Amino acid sequence: MKYLQHFFEILYSWSPRLTVSVPFILLLKFSSLQAQELGDHQYTTDAIERGNRIYSRECALCHGPQGDIVDGVNLRVGIFKSVQSDDDLRTVVTQGAGQGQMPAFGFSDADLDGIVAFIRAGFDPEGVAVRIGDPRRGREIFEGRGECSGCHRVNGIGPRTAPDLTEIGAIRTPASLQQNLIDPAAAILPINRPVRLVTRNEETVLGRRLNEDTYTVQVVDSNERLRSFRKSDLVTYEISMRPSKGPTELSGDEVADVVGYLLTLRGQ
Amino acid sequence: MELRNKFLRWSVLLSSLLIAQLAVGQVSYDRILNSKDEPQNWLTYNGGYMSQRHSLLQQIDRENVDQLELKWVLQNQVFGAWQSNPIIVDGIMYVTERPNSVMAVDAVTGRVFWKYRHQNADNALVCCGANNRGVAVLNDKVYMGTLDAHLIALDRINGQVLWKAEVGDVNRAYSVTMAPLAVKDKIMVGVGGGEFGIRGYVAAFDAETGEQAWKTYTIPAPGEPNHDSWEGDDWEHGGAPVWITGSFDPDLNLTYWGVGNPGPDWNAGQRPGDNLYSDSAIALDADTGELKWHFQFTPNDAYDYDSVQVPVLADVEWRGESKKIMMWANRNGYFYVLDRTNGQFLEGKPYVKVNWSSGLDENGRPIPSPQPEGMPTYPGNQGGTNWYPPSYSPSTGLFYFSAWENYATIYRAEESEYIPGRAFLGGGFSVLAPSPGAPTIGIGRTNPINNWTNEVGFASLKAMDPQTGEAVWSYNQFDVSDSGMLTTASDLLFTGGREGYFHGIDAQSGELLWNVSLGGQIVMAPVTYMVNDVQYVAVISGNSLSVFALEE
Numbered sequence: 001m002k003y004l005q006h007f008f009e010i011l012y013s014w015s016p017r018l019t020v021s022v023p024f025i026l027l028l029k030f031s032s033l034q035a036q037e038l039g040d041h042q043y044t045t046d047a048i049e050r051g052n053r054i055y056s057r058e059c060a061l062c063h064g065p066q067g068d069i070v071d072g073v074n075l076r077v078g079i080f081k082s083v084q085s086d087d088d089l090r091t092v093v094t095q096g097a098g099q100g101q102m103p104a105f106g107f108s109d110a111d112l113d114g115i116v117a118f119i120r121a122g123f124d125p126e127g128v129a130v131r132i133g134d135p136r137r138g139r140e141i142f143e144g145r146g147e148c149s150g151c152h153r154v155n156g157i158g159p160r161t162a163p164d165l166t167e168i169g170a171i172r173t174p175a176s177l178q179q180n181l182i183d184p185a186a187a188i189l190p191i192n193r194p195v196r197l198v199t200r201n202e203e204t205v206l207g208r209r210l211n212e213d214t215y216t217v218q219v220v221d222s223n224e225r226l227r228s229f230r231k232s233d234l235v236t237y238e239i240s241m242r243p244s245k246g247p248t249e250l251s252g253d254e255v256a257d258v259v260g261y262l263l264t265l266r267g268q
Numbered sequence: 269m270e271l272r273n274k275f276l277r278w279s280v281l282l283s284s285l286l287i288a289q290l291a292v293g294q295v296s297y298d299r300i301l302n303s304k305d306e307p308q309n310w311l312t313y314n315g316g317y318m319s320q321r322h323s324l325l326q327q328i329d330r331e332n333v334d335q336l337e338l339k340w341v342l343q344n345q346v347f348g349a350w351q352s353n354p355i356i357v358d359g360i361m362y363v364t365e366r367p368n369s370v371m372a373v374d375a376v377t378g379r380v381f382w383k384y385r386h387q388n389a390d391n392a393l394v395c396c397g398a399n400n401r402g403v404a405v406l407n408d409k410v411y412m413g414t415l416d417a418h419l420i421a422l423d424r425i426n427g428q429v430l431w432k433a434e435v436g437d438v439n440r441a442y443s444v445t446m447a448p449l450a451v452k453d454k455i456m457v458g459v460g461g462g463e464f465g466i467r468g469y470v471a472a473f474d475a476e477t478g479e480q481a482w483k484t485y486t487i488p489a490p491g492e493p494n495h496d497s498w499e500g501d502d503w504e505h506g507g508a509p510v511w512i513t514g515s516f517d518p519d520l521n522l523t524y525w526g527v528g529n530p531g532p533d534w535n536a537g538q539r540p541g542d543n544l545y546s547d548s549a550i551a552l553d554a555d556t557g558e559l560k561w562h563f564q565f566t567p568n569d570a571y572d573y574d575s576v577q578v579p580v581l582a583d584v585e586w587r588g589e590s591k592k593i594m595m596w597a598n599r600n601g602y603f604y605v606l607d608r609t610n611g612q613f614l615e616g617k618p619y620v621k622v623n624w625s626s627g628l629d630e631n632g633r634p635i636p637s638p639q640p641e642g643m644p645t646y647p648g649n650q651g652g653t654n655w656y657p658p659s660y661s662p663s664t665g666l667f668y669f670s671a672w673e674n675y676a677t678i679y680r681a682e683e684s685e686y687i688p689g690r691a692f693l694g695g696g697f698s699v700l701a702p703s704p705g706a707p708t709i710g711i712g713r714t715n716p717i718n719n720w721t722n723e724v725g726f727a728s729l730k731a732m733d734p735q736t737g738e739a740v741w742s743y744n745q746f747d748v749s750d751s752g753m754l755t756t757a758s759d760l761l762f763t764g765g766r767e768g769y770f771h772g773i774d775a776q777s778g779e780l781l782w783n784v785s786l787g788g789q790i791v792m793a794p795v796t797y798m799v800n801d802v803q804y805v806a807v808i809s810g811n812s813l814s815v816f817a818l819e820e
Contacts, residue, residue, distance in 0.1 A: 176705055189706050191719040211717045213767040214745040215783075 040252030041178055043117035043129035047110075051118025052125055054111050062102075067123060076123045085134045085260045086116050120174070130174035131256040138261025141254050148258070151244065154265060160224045161208060162244070163192060167267040177259045181248045188243040195219055197229060198236035205229075209239070295357055295405045295424075297452050301518055308798035310356040313402055313447035314657060315754075315795065317516040318581040321659040323796045326758035327803035328818060333760055333772040334782045336816040339804065340378030342371075344811040349712045349791050353402035353447060353657075354806055354813070355410075356797040357424075361806070362405060363813065367398035368414045370422060375806075376799050378815065382427035389416040393441040393689065395463035396711050401513070401792070402447035404455060406475050413444025413457045419473055421455075431478035435459060435471055441689045442466055447513045451523060451554050454481050458510025462528040462574065465505035465692035470514070470525055470550075472557060482557030486510060486527045486545045494562075497542040505686045506539060507531030508546040512576040512655045517592070520609060522551045522560055524579035524594065529572045532694025535681040536570035543568055547575045549596065551611060561611035566600045566634065570679065571624055572649050573600040578657045580667065581608060587735060595660060595734050597669045599651030602628065605734050617737035619730055620652040620671050641680075644700040648677030648725070650711070650748075657793045659753035659761070664775050666740060667732040668761055670749040675709065675725030676700040699724060709748055713766040713789045722746050727765055729753075731778060741778035745769075752793025754805070762805055764790025770807050770814075786814055 059067075059075075067075030081097075083089050090112055096104035107115065121127035142148040151162035168177070180187040195217065197205045205227060207219035217237065218228045231237060248255065295311060303309065303316045307324035315321045328336065344350050346366050354363040354373075360381070361373040368386035373379070392415040404411045409430060410422045417436035422429060435457055436442025441464035449456045454472040462468070468486040473479065486508040488495040498506060507530045514525035530539055530546035545559075547566040552559055566573045580595045586605070594608040601622035605615040613632030623646045625634035639645050650672060658669035677697045684694040699708035707720045727749035730739040749765035756762075761775040766789045772782040788810015796805045806815045 172705075179704065187703050189719065190702050190721040190723045191707075191717070211719075212721065212746055213718060214747075214765075214769065 041182065041255045042131055042175075043113065043120065045125075047114045047117035048121045048125055048127065048129050049114075050111065051114030051116070051121075052123075054107070054114055055118050055123075058105065059115070067119070075119050078119075078122075084132070084264065086120070086132050086256070087134060089116050089119065128175045130178045130259060131252070132174060132263065133253060133256030133258075133260040135257070135260040135264045137254075138257035138259070141250065141258050142261055146248070146250060146254070146258060160220060161222060163208075165262065165265055167265065169263040169265040170267060172262075174259055174263060177262050178255060181250070181255050181258060183247060184243040184245050185241075185247075192243070194240040194244050196236065196238045196240070197234050199229070200233055200235060293358065294407045296407060297450070300406070300450065309358065310354065310795045310797050311405065312355070312449070313353050313404070313513040314515065314578055317451075317518065318660075319513075319515040319578045319657070320580060320582065320662070320755075321657055321753060321793055322661050322663075322755045322757070324757045325796055325798055325803045326756060327798070327801075328756065328760060328796075328805065329758035330760060330774055330781055332818055335819045336772070336782060336784075336805070337819050338784075339376075339815045339817050341815070342373060342378045342380075342813040344813070347811060349397055349399060349789070350808045350811060350813075351399045351401050351792045352808065353792055354795055355403055355405050355447075356795065356806075357405055359799045360424075361797075362403050362410050362424075364400045364402050364412060366400055367392075368400055368412060368420075370403060370410060370412055370427065372410075372424070372427060375797060375804065375815075376802075378813075384422055384427040384429070386412070386414050386418075386420060388414060389438050391689070392416040392438055392443060393464060394443050394445065394460060395691075399445045401445060404448040404450040406450035406455065409475065411448045411450065411455050411475075413446060413448055415443050415445070417442040417444055417459060419444065419448065419455060419457055419478070421475070421478060433473050433478035433480065436461075436466070436469075439689055440464070440466060444511075446511050449513050449516065449523065450475065451516050454554075456514070456523065458512075458514075458525060460509045460511040460528075462507040462509040462511075462531055463533060463691055463693060464689065465507065465531050465686045466509060467504060467506060468508035468510055468527065470510050470523075470552060470557065484552055484557040484559060486548075486550065488544065494542075494544040497544040497567075499540050502539040502541075502543075505531060505688075505692065506543060506546065507533075507692075508543070509574075510576070511574075512578060515579040515581050515594075516554060517581060517608060520551075520592070521554050522608070523554050524581070524608065525550050525552065526574075526576045526579060526596075528574035528576050529569055532684040532686075532692045533572045534570060534679055534697065535684060535694025536568045537681065538683060538694055539568070541568060547573055547600070549575065549579055549594065549606065549611065551608070563604075563606055563611040563613065563632065565596075565598045565602070565604065565632075569600075570638070570681065571600070571645060571677075573598070573651055574654070575599065576655045577653065578655075579608075580658055580660050582660050582662065582734075584665070584734070586614065593734065595658075595667045595732075597653050597658060597667070597671070597730075597732065599647075599654055600624070600634070601647045601652035602634070603667075603732055603737055604632065605737065606632075615734070615737045619732065619739065620673055620675075620728075621646040622652070642678060644676035644678050646676045647672060648675045648699055649679075649697050650675070650709070654750065656750050656791070657752035659755045659793070661755040661759070661761075661775055663757055663759055664731075664755075665733070665735075666775065667734055668753040668755060668763075668775070669730060669732070670751055670753070670763070670765075671728045671730050671742075672725050672748045673728045673744070674722070675748065712750070712791065713747065718747050718767075729761075729763060729773070729778075731775070743771075743773060743778050743780070750789070750791045754794045754796060756796060762794040762796075762807070764794070764807060764809060766790075768809050770794070770809065784816075786810070786812065788812065 121129035207221040530543040727745035751764035786809035794807040
């Protein structure tokens with residue numbers, strides 16, 4: 001139960017109930033836009049543009065303008081035969097694949113970055129190209145020093161207090177996953193906000209909100225119990241505007257690895 | 269011979285008695301005109317020509333409202349938002365079901381006498397669901413508009429079709445979703461299709477024969493006044509639909525209608541000018557359809573601010589003067605009071621956050637303050653309120669309606685080509701959410717979990733004082749509400765919301781007196797009626813029509 005305590009100990013900022021002001025929402029909205037500023041966890045616009053030019057010249061002949069001509073591969077939407085991480089992608093480009101069907105290309109590092117960036121941006125020159133690292137390393141970080149598995153459940157293992165991530169790779173985009181790691185306050189879905197309730201019987205309940213209406217609220221509490229409360233039975237009902245986790249302290253490479261791992265989680 | 273004579277005399281007497289009986293049972297125009305004299309019935313969509321949705325029944329009051337109990341439920345056989353408003357005549361309820369069925373129901377037991385199903389043309393097209401909002405009754409007939417733009421007259425006793433009239437061209441995406449309005453010997457309807465480049469109108473049909481009596485376009489043709497509020501051929505497909513039932517002032521002989529958005533919806537630059545009479549209140553002569561006045565709420569609208577709200581009429585002392593007023597909480601975020609004799613602007617104030625306009629000038633014309641591209645506009649696309657019927661209580665002097673608070677939209681305009689019968693939108697929009705990719709509010713609620721939360725928008729029932737244009741009190745809900753209002757002479761207010769709670773509220777103070785969770789969204793106003801000295805309140809929640817009365 002130690003991880004649960006950890007989860008709730010870091011619920012540091014509480015706001016009074018139902019006081020979500022308009023300026024606050026705007027602030028979140030725009031800070032989330034700012035969060036898309038470039039960092040070492042993603043590719044630059046220059047790289048994407050460079051990749052666009054190289055792709056048209058070198059790749060489009062076989063893969064097609066939309067990247068979907070080769071059987072079983074759709075570069076634009078991220079469907080590959082074996083590639084998971086950016087490094088896998090680099091290996092295929094520089095060494096070739098399919099026993100000579102895909103030739104090896106001798107690109108410079110900058111051009112290689114460009115190709116990867118353009119593919120990861122979904123062929124959109126104005127898109128966000130998130131670096132995707134090694135899923136195996138990402139899993140180690142997720143379960144180790146990233147402290148993710150202390151709250152999140154994956155494939156039936158781990159606590160249920162935070163959202164289950166078993167299918168997260170099928171639900172979220174790489175950009176969204178990355179933002180959840182780097183700026184969780186801007187990325188958390190409002191329904192998932194942590195809540196603190198005190199009942200008339202002086203029971204204090206910490207939990208994650210599952211549903212709410214005018215007169216009731218439903219939560220999963222810190223003991224993983226599903227609880228429903230009438231608001232009229234509560235003496236205190238607080239919704240934390242901050243998620244239980246702070247911004248990650250992982251490096252850009254490590255974030256890329258964790259994103260790579262999360263993208264492999266596509267349900268059982 | 270003598271016997272035969274006796275029989276003849278007797279049968280003549282009997283049939284004249286029957287005719288007299290039938291005449292009493294008929295819903296004559298006079299009965300509708302004086303519907304206040306029979307509060308046991310609910311004879312028009314808006315509960316009378318003034319559209320106040322205020323009942324003089326007071327068996328249920330603030331003291332006993334907590335003793336309401338469920339009497340019966342009628343289950344809808346068709347899924348989808350059930351926006352129908354029941355009509356009640358002498359213990360018989362007439363209610364429609366989507367897309368276009370009519371049922372005659374025993375208002376005491378909920379058992380069905382007959383059901384009529386209309387088969388719509390395959391290409392019938394509506395923007396926002398196969399909705400129908402109810403029927404009109406007049407004399408021995410029931411009238412319903414259809415998604416394929418027809419008006420149907422049914423026999424009130426057996427549901428037999430008596431006539432069908434074409435209201436509009438289904439191939440050009442004209443439709444009828446509103447409940448018709450019966451005035452004198454005519455049945456009036458407007459047309460939907462504001463998202464498909466129609467040219468809107470209100471049309472009146474002879475109640476007996478279905479022959480069209482008049483038709484008044486909501487966009488003037490070349491040579492008509494205000495045609496110059498359009499450029500080129502924009503007027504031919506400029507929208508301006510009429511999809512909510514209007515009101516009627518018998519003394520002025522004027523019918524009042526709310527007109528919807530111009531098309532294409534979001535690209536105002538593609539249709540320069542004020543685009544009259546889109547987003548306006550219009551007053552039409554009840555006999556000829558002639559346009560007597562108009563008041564435009566949102567000129568050259570870029571936000572889909574349909575003015576399809578119900579024109580709510582009242583005769584009041586307004587700031588020391590006897591006035592015939594019209595109250596209007598508009599989708600554009602402003603509450604208005606107009607003089608309904610001439611359309612003169614008396615008062616207008618924002619009731620929610622408004623940033624598309626910085627205020628109203630002395631004539632009520634909005635001062636535009638368009639937001640930069642990518643920035644949120646308040647109120648959002650569904651508006652500060654929408655089509656859901658308000659109520660005015662002469663007892664409290666307050667006007668009640670559902671508002672959406674804290675709800676904003678980011679608009680995107682693009683050039684749109686008009687192709688008959690196809691969507692004509694001119695861009696799109698996204699609802700402002702607190703985090704990227706978070707769920708937002710849509711048209712109607714289909715998820716039992718509110719995962720968008722009040723951070724995207726919430727409901728505020730507002731009790732407006734028309735004298736000041738300010739809310740005296742408001743009652744908030746966590747989710748938004750598309751519920752209409754019902755008030756009674758016992759100062760009760762009944763309303764619902766998307767969460768499926770049915771509320772009985774003190775109309776004076778705003779205090780919640782009673783509620784029950786019915787489990788499905790309430791997207792129409794409740795109605796009340798009386799049979800055998802028992803007052804009933806009927807409300808549709810989700811796919812169930814539930815009827816309550818006091819414990820016996």
